[in-house]
Amino acid sequence: MxxxxxxxxxxxxxxxxxxxxxxxxxxxxLVGGKPSERGVVAAASYEARRFGVHSAMPMKTAVRMCPEAVIVPSRIDHYREISREIRAIFFQYTDLVEPVAYDECYLDVTQNKHSIPYATEVAKAIKADICSQLxxxxxxxxxxxxxxxxxxxxMDKPNGLFVIKPHQVExxxxxxxxxxxxxxxxxxEKRLHxxxxxTIGQLREISLEVLSREFGKVGGDFYHLARGVDDRPVDPCDDRKSISRExxxxxxxxxxxxxxxxxxxxSENVAQFLESEGLKGRTxxxxxxYPNLTIRTRSQTLLAGINDKATIARTAIDLLAKTQAQSLGVRLLGVGVSHWDEENPLQLRLFE
Ligand SMILES: [Mg+2]
Structure with missing residues (x-):
């Protein structure tokens, strides 16, 4: 286990x-850009969330919903620095730390550095460290x-601690x-509806055979995930030459x-990861x-490194026009960014 x-x-x-x-x-x-400059909410405090405001919302809309809000510009370099400090705490417990974003990591604490027998106790200790040190x-x-x-x-945000024990999974x-x-x-989701x-309970009633027929290889993943089965390891690897999602x-x-x-x-998923790693890529x-299973890739190299969702998406959508997707249809889409911008001071690796 x-x-x-x-x-x-x-x-x-x-x-x-x-x-x-x-x-x-x-x-x-509200952290983010000004409403007059088509800014977007990068983060909202819990006080603002009570008004229905959430991240990724246009700042203009957010201010309309919550007129009392104080808008603060993003300080990405500062958040990245704190993110390193948080990870330094994680590394005191385990080296198996997989970053997902600035503020999110997976940790495998099966064998932790303090030999704490219960994962819940490790989680409590880490939360206490984050609170007292940061x-x-x-x-x-x-x-x-x-x-x-x-x-x-x-499940239990903010300041939550939620445990799912094996017998509770189902x-x-x-x-x-x-x-x-x-x-x-x-x-x-639409197809499942x-x-x-x-619900996941309803999904569990569908056989592996039917799910595989309907959804291909990922149908098998759905079958196992619906039962709470997931063997993916916590992957601390940081030497990625490109970041992609498909x-x-x-x-x-x-x-x-x-x-x-x-x-x-x-593109949003790729951008989030690039930003969390402080990376910008040019390609x-x-x-x-295609439905006939042939795979094609199209690339575009830009003049400067980018890591924002809008530019990645716009470039990828331009590239879509250079494929036969419109006439043949697609079974899979993937978006990747590579070719790290060497000149870019943001290229600070997290595990140095
Ligand atoms: Mg968070």
Whole structure:
């Protein structure tokens, strides 16, 4: 039995701003760009969230919903530095730390450096360290694998600690929506709903054979994840030459508009990871697999390194026009960024 933690700082950017500036404590804080400059909310404090504001929302909309909000510009370099300090705490417990974002990591604490027998106790100790050393709060999910730990960390926010024990797995997953399953994006979710599958419990009633027929290889993943089975290791590897994300679709996609939606989602995931690693890349690559299973890639190299979602998505969508996706349809789409910008001071590796 592995012991996996998913640790996620609470409203990270906003909490850092409130920590550093006492005048902001207890107030609705929105970190991000100005509404007049088409800014987007990078993080919202819990006070602001009560008004329905959330990250990725246009700042203009957020201010309309929460007029009392104080807007604070992002200080990415500062957050990255704190992110390193948080990871330094994790490394005191285990070397198996896999970063997902600035404020999110998986930890395998099965064999931890302090020989603490219970993962829950490790999570408590880490949360206490983050609080005492950095004056920030984190939520922790404790479970036997990454899939469950990630869902768990979200159950009890902020300052949460949620444990899923092996005998609780089945009941815990029963009524969760299918979109909680990894790999279930908007298109797959819609297809599952068409099959009258709304919850993970309902998904569990579908045989492996049917899921594989409907969704291909990922159908097998759905089958296992619905049962709380996930063997993926916590991967501390940091020598990535490129960052990419891809999705295989349940049913071949023929509508270009839908392909664009998927590309935007993939670009957002890639951008989040690049930003969390302080990386900018100059080459954007789009990968497509046609229904006849042939794979094609198209790349575009830009003049300067980028890591923002909008530029990655725009470039990938331009590349889509250079494929036969519109006439043949696609079974898989992938978006990647590579060719790290050597001149870029942001290229600070996290494990140095
Ligand atoms: Mg967070």
């Amino acid at each position: 592995r012991k996996i933690l998913h640790i996620d700082l609470d409203a990270f950017f906003a909490s850092v701003e409130q920590r550093d500036n006492p005048e902001l404590r207890g107030k609705s804080v 004056s920030l709060t984190a939520s922790a999910g404790v479970a036997g694998n990454k899939f469950l730990a990630k869902i768990a960390s979200d 009941a815990f997953l029963e009524n969760l929506p299918v979109k909680k399953i990894w790999g279930v994006g908007p298109v797959t 068409e099959m009258d599958i709304e 999705t295989t679709f349940a049913a071949d996609l023929f509508a270009v508009e839908q392909m664009k939606v998927e590309i935007q989602q993939l 954007v690559t789009l990968k497509v697999r």
